[in-house]
Amino acid sequence: MSTQAPIRRITTTQIASRKGQEPIVSLTSYHAHTAAIVDRYADLILVGDSLGMVMHGMDSTVPVPLDLMIMHGKAVVRGTQRALIVVDLPFGTYEESPQIAFRNAARVMKETGCGAVKLEGGARMAETIKFLVDRGIPVVAHIGLTPQSSHVLGGFKTQGRNQDTWPAHQEDARAVTEAGAFCVVLEGMVEPLAAQISKDIPIPTIGIGASADCDGQILVLEDMLGLNPNPPKFVKTYGDLGAQIETAVKGYAEDVKSRNFPTEDQVYKP
Numbered sequence: 001m002s003t004q005a006p007i008r009r010i011t012t013t014q015i016a017s018r019k020g021q022e023p024i025v026s027l028t029s030y031h032a033h034t035a036a037i038v039d040r041y042a043d044l045i046l047v048g049d050s051l052g053m054v055m056h057g058m059d060s061t062v063p064v065p066l067d068l069m070i071m072h073g074k075a076v077v078r079g080t081q082r083a084l085i086v087v088d089l090p091f092g093t094y095e096e097s098p099q100i101a102f103r104n105a106a107r108v109m110k111e112t113g114c115g116a117v118k119l120e121g122g123a124r125m126a127e128t129i130k131f132l133v134d135r136g137i138p139v140v141a142h143i144g145l146t147p148q149s150s151h152v153l154g155g156f157k158t159q160g161r162n163q164d165t166w167p168a169h170q171e172d173a174r175a176v177t178e179a180g181a182f183c184v185v186l187e188g189m190v191e192p193l194a195a196q197i198s199k200d201i202p203i204p205t206i207g208i209g210a211s212a213d214c215d216g217q218i219l220v221l222e223d224m225l226g227l228n229p230n231p232p233k234f235v236k237t238y239g240d241l242g243a244q245i246e247t248a249v250k251g252y253a254e255d256v257k258s259r260n261f262p263t264e265d266q267v268y269k270p
């Protein structure tokens with residue numbers, strides 16, 4: 001019998017119970033070592049499909065394959081102990097039918113060991129969300145600016161600028177709540193709409209480019225670390241990692257070129 005103490009992670013019900021309480025700290029992560037640092041401070045870590053753009057240089061999240069999400073999901077689960085890990089279902093793996101969504105979501109949960117999946121879409125995905133939740137798969141919904149639909153939305157456009165569109169976004173929020181999502185990401189939405197949705201629904205809202213009144217916030221880690229040369233304009237940067245990496249790599253290159261590396265005491269002696 002194993003005597004190892006089980007890892008106690010933050011649960012989906014603990015996240016759900018944070019509605020109107022202490023804000024939910026969320027960040028993306030795609031990599032075991034950085035996830036271990038994020039894990040000390042974040043309640044929820046998202047292995048987002050933004051990894052296609054951030055890690056793999058894709059133009060959008062549309063080409064991201066399921067296997068890539070699973071590979072990064074495994075790395076982040078391995079690197080963490082405390083946070084709830086949520087893995088994105090990428091474009092094309094859940095929209096066709098609830099059954100296909102279940103098959104792919106179950107694969108993600110089994111192979112990565114994550115605690116929940118996230119999918120994009122409001123009212124149109126409600127049936128699928130209910131199907132997954134009824135069968136044991138916790139779901140984070142994602143409404144507003146949904147990057148997987150950027151080709152239909154006409155790009156990465158802030159949603160709700162025209163107040164006539166608000167009822168549709170509010171209906172999306174209601175529909176995913178009723179379907180059983182335990183929280184919902186509000187992305188790229190005008191502030192008063194996101195604030196109103198946060199008041200309207202009983203599940204936590206997690207904002208990104210939305211409103212300080214959301215129940216939590218999420219950012220793409222590389223954006224807030226200063227690694228993205230063109231971050232979205234709402235991103236507050238907390239680091240200057242791009243410049244630090246540049247300095248370090250430049251110093252290394254200079255050392256190698258001047259034969260200053262490795263130093264005498266670092267070489268292996270026969």
Ligand code: KIV
Nearest residue numbers: 028048049050185208
């Ligand atoms: O893929 C991602 O990083 C996301 C966040 C922007 C919420 O979905």
